[in-house]
Amino acid sequence: MSWRRGPAAAAAALVLAGGAATGCDPGGGAGADGKGRPTASVPVRPGDTAEGLPGRLVNQRPSWAPCAGAEGWTCASVKVPLDYGAPDGRTISVALVRRPARDGEGRLGSLLFNFGGPGVSGVGLLPRAAAEYEKLNSRYDLVGFDPRGVAASSGVVCRDDEGMEAAAARVDLTPDTAAEEAAYFADARDFGRGCERRSGELLAHVGTANAARDMDLLRHVLGDRRLNYFGISYGTQLGGMYAHLFPGNVGRMVLDAVVDPTADTVGHARNQAAGFQRALDNYLTSRGEDPKRGTARIAALLARIDREPLPAGDGRELNQSLALTGIVLPLYSQSMWPDLTAALDEAEGRGRGAKLLALADSYNDRAPDGSYGTQSHSQRAISCVDDAQRPTPAEAKALLPEFERISEVFGPFLAWDTAGWCADWPVPGEHETPNASAKGAGPILVVGTTGDPATPYEGARRMADELGEDVGILLTNKGEGHGGYTPSNGCVTSIVDDYLLEGEVPEDGGTCG
Template identity: 45%
Template sequence: MDSRRLLRTSATALAAAGLILSGCTGGSDAAAPADPGTTRARAADRPSPAPEALKEFYGQKLAWRDCGTAGFQCATLRAPLDYAKPAGPEIRLAVSRVRASGPGTRIGSLLVNPGGPGGSAVDYLQGYAGVGYPEPVRARYDMVAVDPRGVARSEPVECLTGPEMDAYTQVDQTPDDQAETKALVASFQRFAEGCEKRTDEVLPHVSTVETARDMDILRAVLGDERLHYVGASYGTFLGATYAELFPGRVGRLVLDGAMDPSLSALDLNRDQTAGFETAFGAFAADCVARPDCPLGTGTPESAGEALKKFFRAADAAPVPTGESRLLGESLATTGVIAAMYDESAWPQLREALTRAIGGEGSALLALADSYYEREPDGSYTNLMFANAAVNCLDLPPAYQGPADAEKAVPSFEKASPVFGAGLAWAALNCTYWPAEATGRPHRITAEGAAPILVVGTTRDPATPYRWAESLADQLSSGTLLTYEGDGHTAYGRGSDCVDTAINTYLLEGTPPPAGKRCS
């Protein structure tokens, strides 16, 4: 595996983001009337004006244009590269929107973020949210997305070439001796050095706090007094950070697949490792009940042992894939974890494991490639680069060096007998980061914010359910909605109960009752 804390929406939603591409028509830039009881707050509750030093940014006008995807418009937002030096260099951020379709009074803009960090919000909007969110929500909101600084179209972080990234993803992440440990450390160092070389000026300024401040500029430029927002996975941390910085500007915030901002990098990585073990347990229970399960027809525990045996075999003798890249333990582990994000990928994983155990690894390699967003031509999107850049700024590193990682392996293996060792060593990546961390673990209360809806899935692999419980408890106005199910995030995944609760909150501002559970 690569950088830990890769938090994003399910594979289904991400796959959809690349499918709906065609010509696009323009539209008027004039804002539709707002509901005076929602976006337009009462005078006594109106947020404070923008700081004097940032008035140029808060007062800018977006030049909307056709952007090549039917029904969507695009624009460029300007923000300070360094908020401590607003008169210094600027950063330019890619924005897209689709106007409220009606009928009904327009509520305002609904900003969406799919997680990552490093996921393209613009791709998510144009490929999924802007056409796939419930029609009553799209009728009353302009659906809007901004690629966060350092991501996709917004001055992206770059680190390695395609061949360099291929080599990086194949490095053994369960070192058995000093030579393998040195090779793993060297791979993390080369990754960090590549990021510094290719993205020197932007690299120290892609933190979640800075992105949240960019979102407030966008809110103002769009003409909304309060931010309405749906953030999935890492997007929940971004939304909670916004609420912490601007509690008086919080509108309707949905935080789906929540992170816990109070945890250290080590605890986040270990908790997420346990989450993947929980998800694998659900997959394994389903698999062993089938006569063609490649991991046997015994128990979920015996299936885990069979998978570990396969990983060890792939470590000793990588599996051919029909191309120059071989399927070693690292890529095999990544392929399995990729399928944990969405239970609809379980049949694909069973087939891929059957073939890989039989000596043909191309299907499992394809799953790993989807996780890393490797393109057919061998290039990579900047997802993994931005993921590391944001994570390594947001929290101090989990370890000071490889000795710390080695000491942590037993606790990770306790959290996950199947994935623990590899994920313990993967958390070493930020140790060598060239930009010093600017964030620290802390509780977020967002005192004075309007009601915020936190959503947690009980068997979520990437954002364990207890993180949602913790965040809802921390937020002074947080309400927890529980989805008893599998997969990563809950909105739009087939539960009418979940979708109705979230839609009602977005359309009426009324969160579900405390303790509401859905299946």
């Protein structure tokens, strides 16, 4: 489990419940007929991913067919190189889902979505979240995809359901003894070896830079001169990488719930310790409770559960690690705060852990029958290919005093996670921090929410700065939750819609709320 970006469970639970105007060419009109159907792909230009790729990739056309269980949507797949350094070699598949624009005459092209994780399935989530984007669907084809290594694309698998269940039940994510430490790091090594054994050479090629190259090939195959894109949570890191690699191909791009591009592994953990504690403080304040006392109360509850897990029904128990996960999920959205209250009341008042366990199961993508999704596999594989920093167990332990000062509830887990997440990972990481500079790109709208727990607001400021002057346009949303574009936030939604649909670029530094 890691909170470095945002979980699929949070996205699914929320269903993304997530000045002077200047013109902006979305670049989607070419390559589509008057009914909004893609025709021939756009010509290859210098700097395109398609430049230098074999014709079998450049000239492919998606074979759209109805999606099972998603009325009005069609599905397809596109072949991409496993290794862009060897484009004539092995290919892998990227899965797509699409709903055409309703207004064929006014169609602006495709709007590609990434909902975060890394590892969230856009093919699975976009049709369920589509009500949030009905207005955008008037002029855009809504297009979701599973990045390489994820779900319906050529996906990473690391462990079977029995292994996932055993680890969740037995591994202490905040080890207190030498034996618990040894078990924690042994499990991390086993997970990585499972990824290597089951996923083979794919594992080395699932990083964000390759996913960004895939997006440019998708843009070309879909017939769009420029990429119009909506990235949420980790999707902002992917969008920043795309803008850096292909600034001339950026159309209208929105980055919401922004990952700090200047933070390394330890920096992300430090940011999230502060971000989740800030959200917990706000939750406690909303209940009329002093945040300091409330935090101490919850920390004491977790310590008791560590000593003696709570019964949770069906022969299962709530251990400390699962309890912490159950507390984390509702902090992603203010609408879920009542669920957190009910779960804490049950645990503290009745000595039962069923409600916290149900929240943890949702985060962990665990079905009632005990089966697990593979989002956590993809998340870890992508993160570890991206992150070159590999703190040692000793270095993680040395972080504990600082992280406990930031948050006695979340700090210990996040300190240990810096070393445990990619411990002895079989593939080296690509960078300490990603490069998001995008000189030459058009204006990119960056939305940061002040109470965001998983991607704290400060990261949005840094992303806007990294993108560059006149490129990163910051919109501050004063509120709670992971992401600002939600049905209840008319201000953010209106500004984003006007930008994407009409090309109206808001004034940099604007505020909602």
